[in-house]
Amino acid sequence: MDDDICSIGTANFDKRSFYYNYEMNSVFYDRELVLRMLEIAEIDLSKSTPLHFRKLERQKFHVVLKEWIAFVLSPLL
Structure with missing residues (x-):
């Protein structure tokens, strides 16, 4: 975020x-890191390909x- 803060981990923005x-x-908060x-x-993005709808x-x-089955069952997992 703004080249000053970095969050690294396993959490996704989902329930x-x-x-x-x-x-x-x-x-x-280490600027070098x-x-x-x-x-x-940037290296990862340069090696990736766009996914089109x-x-x-x-x-x-x-x-x-x-x-679809995984989506329906996901609350139970």
Whole structure:
């Protein structure tokens, strides 16, 4: 955040991470560490490829079915 703060950990911004799972994040205020993490993020982004909505629309039925079942059962997990 603003090249001054870095949060590293396992928590996601969802209900499971906040209330059910044992997740942990650490917040760092060390400018050198923050800049190094930004460099690493840039390297990761340079190696990634964009995901377009059209590709998601063309998923096979069994993939969509598995995702739907996981979504329905997720509150029970």
